[in-house]
Amino acid sequence: MSETSTNVMTVRGLTKSYGATSVLKGVEFSVARGEVHALLGGNGAGKSTMIKIITGAASKNDGEIHFFDGEGGQRSESEGRAKVAVVHQELALLPHLTVAENIALPHHRKGMGLFRRSAAVRQAFDALRMIDQDSAATSLHRLVGSLSLHEAQMVEIARALSSGAELILLDEPTANLTALETERLFAVLRKLTQENGLSVVFVSHRMKEIRQIASVCTIIRDGRTVVDRQAIRELSDVEIIEKMGQVTASHATEPTRVSAMILEAFAATDSITVQEPGFSLELRPGTILGVAGAPAGPAALIEELTGAAGTKRWTVVRAGWPDRLQSPRRAARLGAGYITGDRAHKGVLHSLPIIDNVMASRRVVRGAAIAGGAEGAECLDLLKALKVKAASVWDLPNTLSGGTQQKLLIARWLGVPSRLLVLEEPTRGVDIGTKREIYQLIRQMAASGTVIVWWSTENAELLEVCDRVVAFDTEGRCAGVMEQDDFSEEKLVTLTGMAA
Ligand SMILES: Nc1ncnc2c1ncn2[C@@H]1O[C@H](COP(=O)(O)OP(=O)(O)O)[C@@H](O)[C@H]1O
Ligand SMILES: [Mg+2]
Known part of the structure; x- marks a missing residue:
């Protein structure tokens, strides 16, 4: 897109098979600094698999993943991965621990003495404040098991922030959120990208939502990139759905609306x-x-x-x-x-x-x-x-x-x-x-x-x-x-x- 934008990550020719099933067949994907990037594709297109390979949760068969620092210099794979965080559809938090512990524990595995514990709480507080100034102090000591899904997602994002993440991958984060919670999540994502220069990759199937939050999209279909970094406003809903392999344009008709049932x-x-x-x-x-x-x-x-x-x-x-x-x-x-x-x-x-x-x-x-x-x-x-x-x-x-x-x-x-x-x-x-x-x-x-x-x-x-x-x-x-x-x-x- 913009010629001045530097990428935080570039994926080239990524392939992945599970046994005889070829899931990724040479995917291209690049994310620029400070953008919200919609990763689109039908069910089974390979989105989650690519995300797992980027974070190192799954191995690749072939292809390259490059991570870059703020000056455009290349990072080593381990340095790069340390700057990537993922928020899964199924959250990965420990319900019997507090918010502060969930945010800080991964970085303080060893020697949780008194001093270090207070340092950990401080670190969690700082991360929560980047998300919401007002509620940071009160939410620190709540048990994660008592949080709503939306609140738990915020904790995952805070954990990503406190780990120094520069790229956050959200795999269908809004699937089970209410409209209001989705709005709140978007407000946080906008703040993090616009004020803090983070990059966000966002998987969703809802057209309206995608247009609300993302500026650019990549569409994957059957393990291949069919749209590589295109501005979303350049594509109509029907074109996007068509690229995903979901419909042919000629058949898409306006639905009749029914108000009550x-x-x-x-x-x-x-x-x-x-x-x-x-x-x-x-x-x-x-x-x-x-x-x-x-x-x-x-x-x-x-x-x-x-x-x-x-x-x-x-x-x-x-x-x-x-x-x-x-x-x-x-x-x-x-x-x-x-x-x-x-x-x-x-x-x-x-x-x-x-x-x-x-x-x-x-x-x-x-x-x-x-x-x-x-x-x-x-x-x-x-x-x-x-x-x-x-x-x-x-x-x-x-x-x-x-x-x-x-x-x-x-x-x-x-x-x-x-x-x-x-x-x-x-x-x-x-x-x-x-x-x-x-x-x-x-x-x-x-x-x-x-x-x-x-x-x-x-x-x-x-x-x-x-x-x-x-x-x-x-x-x-x-x-x-x-x-x-x-x-x-x-x-x-x-x-x-x-x-x-
Ligand atoms: N661990 C696995 N073993 C075998 N097949 C898998 C595994 N994970 C994903 N797949 C297959 O890979 C394809 C892509 O899945 P996935 O990446 O989850 O798609 P998406 O997230 O785009 O819906 C699907 O056909 C799925 O069944
Ligand atoms: Mg998926």
Whole structure:
């Protein structure tokens, strides 16, 4: 771009294979000082893999990574890497330690004597002040486990600052933030780039957001750079999405906006009707309804459906059911099941054995408070059906992988007679084999007559498995409902404003 800008890092011809799978096929990527650079590409394009190689978390097969100092002189790889920090989608903080300890500990591994501890706190304070003058002092001694995701991200950024990072890589940092939190994050990123001269690489799928924060973009498609450092204002949304391989320009049409939606269920037919002005959609027993788009809309709909809502946006009418489900427990008794997306914090009962994790909903539905005698055998059958290998049903869930823990949450509802089952990103962070198994379980539960409402951020899987998809835009409004006949990724991208 600007001829005077010096690069902080340049990646040339980077290649990477996992076994026979070639993931990166010669990627080019360069970041200038003081810029916010959007790294774009569809799911599986190779963005996260490149980031891991830049930070040294993964090895490369071929290619070069050059790091530069402020004068344009080349740094050694280890010097360069020391100036790079990454903020992952899954945060890497220790919940039982304070904010100050999380920020300073990596630099003070040895000899945390009293003096050094106070020096560490001072260092953490200085870093926090670069982010937010006002709250720095009060947040120092809070436990990280008590922070919101947004606050925890700020701690990660502070840790990056205190380590002297000049380049911060943020891999989908806004995926689970509210609009307000995203605004705050952007304010911090702007300050760091404009006032402190840091460089930021930012991965996101939201067009509006990308335009708000980034000046320049690089687009990766199938392991290759298809747009190398281009000013974002020179590219239209459709061009960007097209470069990513998501749509062809001729098909992208303006979505029809829908301001409100009514969800109705009739006990008589046991079907659920989704209505909007001039539109009505009946979900017969066994329908799989996909929910797509940025989190605000799907989250609000799901809160309402599961009885956790404080919102009045949705009118939910269910003949034979109360207007409001009031509580998740009551919802479960009435035949509305829910699998939370917050597996680690709300879903899995970490201190209870596998059997309690699996049998929880059955006990609610059956009105039994504690384990009955036949439960052991029933639990074993469920684990077998789900191909979960556990040494004993009395083991704790943390003896199992993340994907297998997700299967425990599904087991909780498998075979429980329910009219409605709400799934929140059940395949997130799960390997491809387990994903396939989960698709199969979703189909199986639908085949037993349950209406499935499934929120996923992966458009491709929704279009593969669902009968219908309701799309929300980035403002949380319902943008339309797609029927299986006219399923297309391009239409879903247009409706949701999310390019993947
Ligand atoms: N550890 C791994 N082993 C095998 N394949 C992997 C591994 N990590 C990533 N991949 C594959 O590499 C491709 C690119 O993944 P990723 O870099 O995560 O893409 P993006 O972040 O752009 O969505 C995907 O097809 C993914 O399945
Ligand atoms: Mg990724």
